[in-house]
Amino acid sequence: MRGLGSWLPRAALLSRSRPPPWSSPRAWLGSACPEEAPAPPAAAEEWAPEPVSWPERLADLVTPLWRLDYEQQLRVKEEALRGLLDKLEGRLRALGSADAEAGxxxxxxxxxxPSPVIDGYRNKSNFAIRQGPDGRPRTVGYVLGSRREPRPVCVQAGHLRHIPEGHQRVARCYEAFLRQSPLDPYGDGQGGGHWHELTVRSARRGHTMAIVACHPQQLSPDELRAHREQLREFFTRGPGEVCGLTSLYFQEHRPCSPGQVCYQLLAGEPHIFExxxxxxxxxxxxxxxxxxxxxxxxxxxxxxxxxxxxxxxxxxxxxxxxxxxxxxxxxxxxxxxxxxxxxxxxxxxxxxxxxxxxxxxxxxxxxxxxxxxxxxxxxxxxxxxxxxxxxxxxxxxxxxxxxxxxxxxxxxxxxxxxxxxxxxxxxxxxxxxxxxxxxxxxxxxxxxxxxxxxxxxxxxxxxxxxxxxxxx
Incomplete structure (x- = not known):
């Protein structure tokens, strides 16, 4: 099997002059899905030149193998796995294991x-809200930043190969809702604002669930109820109806009973089924x-x-x-x-x-x-x-x-x-x-x-x- 350096130059995340994004805690902040956070392969700094666009930078960070054909992707993963097993074998030998002979x-x-489905396979996506690269303050997508950026920006995720179109549609509609809402998005580290991240879940039988998180701050129960109703109207009778949601949930950030999260069903069915x-x-x-x-x-x-x-x-x-x-x-x-x-x-x-x-x-x-x-x-x-x-x-x-x-x-x-x-x-x-x-x-x-x-x-x-x- 050839080494990574022999055929991976096209799949770059970074130039040699720039530190890898995982060296900065603010490099990948946009989705709460930990399986997307890339683990750096060997010699990652030797990959291709720095991408020229924000969408490419996001794709290279969240889906670092997207430029390779699927057979090559599997070869990258197998080589990394063999290296991991070799290291574990060495550790076992050092511990005196009798079952750790070489190889x-x-x-x-x-x-x-292999996965039977290569593109659009995710049944859960998390989207954040921040200012976009164009300066628009209520952009829904993935937050991208590095040591070179004065502040993180939110890049729309429509180009990411692993996110299905149905999830992207809900994100676009949520962005449209935010831009007509009088409430501000929840500020990162600032403690102000209300509208928080969006989670979209789906199942192969066509079910789609949207979960909108919100921090009530100082809103009265009546005020919060009014904004929940605006959200419900938007997705059931307004522009968001195009999403065809099976379930619409409102997730309130407030103290709940131990081990519980405050989910409130606004419309549709309480569950989806796979x-x-x-x-x-x-x-x-x-x-x-x-x-x-x-x-x-x-x-x-x-x-x-x-x-x-x-x-x-x-x-x-x-x-x-x-x-x-x-x-x-x-x-x-x-x-x-x-x-x-x-x-x-x-x-x-x-x-x-x-x-x-x-x-x-x-x-x-x-x-x-x-x-x-x-x-x-x-x-x-x-x-x-x-x-x-x-x-x-x-x-x-x-x-x-x-x-x-x-x-x-x-x-x-x-x-x-x-x-x-x-x-x-x-x-x-x-x-x-x-x-x-x-x-x-x-x-x-x-x-x-x-x-x-x-x-x-x-x-x-x-x-x-x-x-x-x-x-x-």
Missing amino acids: ALCSRLRPFL DLPGLKIRISPGAFFQINPDAVEVLYRVVGELSGLDPDTLLLDLSQGTGATSLSLAQHTAQVLSTGLVGQAVEDARWTAAFNGITNWEFHADHVDNVVPQLIKSQEAGQSLVAMVDPSRTGLSNQVVRALRNCRAIRRLVFVSCYPGGKAKRNFLELCCPPDPDKDLLGEPFVLRQAVPVDMFPHTLHYELVLLFTSI
Whole structure:
């Protein structure tokens, strides 16, 4: 495989004279979607000359591989993944692992599984409000800035390849609404203003949900109610009607009960629904669901294959989100116990289980340290225990890693990581290193058997990595 420098010069983010954007905390501020924030590849400063336009600068930052054909994109990601596995292998050797001979981890890497959809695949987009490059103060898009800019500017996102036209249409309409509203946008760091970011969610069956955030500041309840009504009228009977929204939510920035966000349904249905093979999934405005629904089907198929489930298996799901992964696997196993859900996702998962007639799925709000011993005691004779984790970009907590490592009944562990180059590296080492009493890692180490990358995020440097670990 050729190195990055041999064919990537066209895919530049920056000139050699300019520091990379990820070196500045204000370089990428526009969307709240962390999977878009680019992780710098090796020798990033050697990429092409500085783009000449704001749209190109934004595209190169948010979707840094967009100039390459899709086959080349996958080669970039595979080369980066092999480098990561080589580094992890070296760390394991330094820790004294018996399963870290040279090339061992890369030999267990399977080929990249491509996304079935390359463009417009996102089912969730976040848009900010700032002054545009042309000086217009109420521009909706992604905020772009660097050390060279006196202040960040907001660039419209209509040219970004991964955002569907339906999301872009809602953003354009929201911008039109802002320019007729007497309220100012919420000021960055200034504490004033009201209208905040826009979130657009969608599903393949044609559902579209818009969530408009607003800071009430000193508005009275009656004043805030009047502006909510203007927003509702704009999107249901005014110019925004062209968006065909299934759901319109108003998200008020004010104190709410612990773990809750203040969502108020202004128009339409309270939920949107996604269809997977044999499963209808309910999605609330604040619940997580994977960004690329077509690639999700590929991901769930891989997880099912690596889990090795059968009618005598007890599946422990420590994943976040709406519980869709374990619910899709419930028909292949004896019982599913889920502990990783929070907030609206709990009710979404319960609805999904009931609607689809799934009776062997249960949610436990207890901490994993308390759940695992209960599972071991309740296991029926001959029943195997498989654990599945799909943490956020922050990885698994130390408590969860210790619980998994010290539970001798877990013979198989499936780890799904959306950011293997981040905190997941620490999780990998702690799962596979020799016993370490100082860290309370007393059980025998897990062994990596297979690593399957799934491209969930075309045009970006990110992907999902499914790791199969087994006990020795």
